[in-house]
Amino acid sequence: MAFFEMAKTAILTTLKSPATRRYPAVSAKVAAISRGRVTIDPSRCISCGMCMRKCPSGAICVVKDDKTWSIDRLKCVVCNCCVEVCPAHCLVMETGYSPSITVHEGIELVHITYVKPERPPRKEPEEKSEQG
Amino acid sequence: MSRRIIVPFGPQHPVLPEPIHLDLVLQDERVVEAIPSIGYIHRGLETLVAKREYPEYVYIAERTCGICSFIHGMTYCQAVEQVMNLEVPERALYLRTIWSEYSRMHSHLLWLGLFADAIGFENLFMASWRLRESVLDVLEETTGGRVIQGSCKVGGVRRDIPGETLDRMVGDLAGFERDFKEIANVFLRDESIIARTRGVGVLSHGDAYHLGAVGPTARGSGVAIDLRKTGYAAYGKIHFKPVVETDGDCYARCAVRVKEVFSSIDIVRQAAAKIPEGEIEVKPKGNPNGECFSRAEQPRGELVHYVKGDGSRHLVRSRIRTPTLTNVPPLVKMLAGCELADVPVIVLSIDPCIGCMER
Ligand code: SF4
Ligand code: SF4
Numbered sequence: 489m490a491f492f493e494m495a496k497t498a499i500l501t502t503l504k505s506p507a508t509r510r511y512p513a514v515s516a517k518v519a520a521i522s523r524g525r526v527t528i529d530p531s532r533c534i535s536c537g538m539c540m541r542k543c544p545s546g547a548i549c550v551v552k553d554d555k556t557w558s559i560d561r562l563k564c565v566v567c568n569c570c571v572e573v574c575p576a577h578c579l580v581m582e583t584g585y586s587p588s589i590t591v592h593e594g595i596e597l598v599h600i601t602y603v604k605p606e607r608p609p610r611k612e613p614e615e616k617s618e619q620g
Numbered sequence: 621m622s623r624r625i626i627v628p629f630g631p632q633h634p635v636l637p638e639p640i641h642l643d644l645v646l647q648d649e650r651v652v653e654a655i656p657s658i659g660y661i662h663r664g665l666e667t668l669v670a671k672r673e674y675p676e677y678v679y680i681a682e683r684t685c686g687i688c689s690f691i692h693g694m695t696y697c698q699a700v701e702q703v704m705n706l707e708v709p710e711r712a713l714y715l716r717t718i719w720s721e722y723s724r725m726h727s728h729l730l731w732l733g734l735f736a737d738a739i740g741f742e743n744l745f746m747a748s749w750r751l752r753e754s755v756l757d758v759l760e761e762t763t764g765g766r767v768i769q770g771s772c773k774v775g776g777v778r779r780d781i782p783g784e785t786l787d788r789m790v791g792d793l794a795g796f797e798r799d800f801k802e803i804a805n806v807f808l809r810d811e812s813i814i815a816r817t818r819g820v821g822v823l824s825h826g827d828a829y830h831l832g833a834v835g836p837t838a839r840g841s842g843v844a845i846d847l848r849k850t851g852y853a854a855y856g857k858i859h860f861k862p863v864v865e866t867d868g869d870c871y872a873r874c875a876v877r878v879k880e881v882f883s884s885i886d887i888v889r890q891a892a893a894k895i896p897e898g899e900i901e902v903k904p905k906g907n908p909n910g911e912c913f914s915r916a917e918q919p920r921g922e923l924v925h926y927v928k929g930d931g932s933r934h935l936v937r938s939r940i941r942t943p944t945l946t947n948v949p950p951l952v953k954m955l956a957g958c959e960l961a962d963v964p965v966i967v968l969s970i971d972p973c974i975g976c977m978e979r
Binding site: 493494496497498501507517518519520521522523542544565566567568569572581 | 672673676683750761763764768770778
């Protein structure tokens, strides 16, 4: 049994600067691979729907005919699955988190601007690239 | 003889991080009997297995628990790998071991903080959590997530830890160990902690064994069960001894966790020294057809994942048995006969993780 076991830690703590950061004056600590929020580059999305099918929380909705890609930020659990499966590599996991919200702003909708490249009129069998 | 009264404890209680309800039958200030009831945060995660493809279910398995998430993901992957007869590369097994041990350190530090808070030792609570932050930083840097790592997948792991990062992690462990020694001393020797925990909530060796206690709750009563000794992941190639205390009181359970942090540091060092170069994953071929039980040692005790597949992309059944569930009957035993004021300390001493228990 001992008394004042905590004294050393307690005294050192009062002398040291705070362990927490003065957010937002000082930016939050993130690592290079931190999972923050998913963003899309609409000019490269080929509307294949893989992200929608694989998303474990069903946060993404891709409508091929309307050329829209939408995400419900409150459903997204930031797992990185969609980024991994996207064949066009147009999804990116940013390191910063989405800012917190007090009102559900609805679903974030992005219009896909990808245009399928015109097939060159001749030499058809060679160039079948569908990806931008 | 005085009248018996029933005092409801929880589901919302300042000391409980998560909701569990206990009806405490009191005679004067003494608990005669405790009747637990659970089911406040059932999420139906096991049912989701039929709605998601088996590689994507890892993300859901991982979210069963917000603390030992990595080990949940890993145990699920182990089960599926066994069904599919996948040979996981050695390096992936070592990486799983390293992340498991970091999870253990962070979970134990979290618990130590909460425990100090339950005793009323706020300063120690902050000191523990400050230290835990450095463990979380390592997890974030190597996996991308602080508490939900998402780095395990069927057939291996998603990310590698580069050699120089691993060296730096091991180097940083020396400072971590030094800082942790300071607060470990407080937990093990401080007068006020001993006064609140010694002889409180005693669980005998026999009761711990027969009521199915697992993890630090069992080891605090002298039952030396540590699933890591079964040698899953790379634990078979690492030397360590299960930490066992024999008193069976809250102090013993606390001591087990404090000492396990040191043993985790040692395991990480050994794993980092032995980790081979090579692949980190194999691609699974086909779909799981068959069933399997997979077990692993979580910070709270033995975790069981059961999966059953019928040869399609979707598994047909998943069952998760978490350590808190088996630690509830021992908890009821500990509570009988204790003082009302000791109830929060005793409840916390099993490290209840209710979200995990109810899935
Ligand atoms: S990060 Fe995960 S949860 Fe979020 S949209 Fe992508 S797949 Fe869905
Ligand atoms: S974001 Fe990627 S995965 Fe999703 S529809 Fe577009 S191309 Fe396919």
